[in-house]
Amino acid sequence: xxxxxxxxxxxxxxxxxxxxxxxxxxxxxxxxxxxxxxxxxxxxxxxxxxxxxxxxxxxxxxxxxxxxx
Ligand SMILES: [Zn+2]
Numbered sequence: 001x002x003x004x005x006x007x008x009x010x011x012x013x014x015x016x017x018x019x020x021x022x023x024x025x026x027x028x029x030x031x032x033x034x035x036x037x038x039x040x041x042x043x044x045x046x047x048x049x050x051x052x053x054x055x056x057x058x059x060x061x062x063x064x065x066x067x068x069x
Contacts, residue, residue, distance in 0.1 A: 018064055018067055022064035029046050031046065037055055038052055
């Protein structure tokens with residue numbers, strides 16, 4: 001019974017971390033020379049265009065939602 005309470009607290013803390021990560025405006029990413037979504041070579045930034053940025057953000061959000069659920 002005591003262990004159940006600890007597990008629940010740990011699960012709740014983990015969920016709070018997941019929510020916090022999901023709500024960050026932009027994940028911390030390094031410049032790789034490629035679009036993070038379609039892997040096109042790019043001169044700067046993280047994406048070749050705003051559509052790739054949007055698609056990747058939606059993907060990351062969907063991933064975070066799936067982990068919480
Ligand atoms: Zn791209």
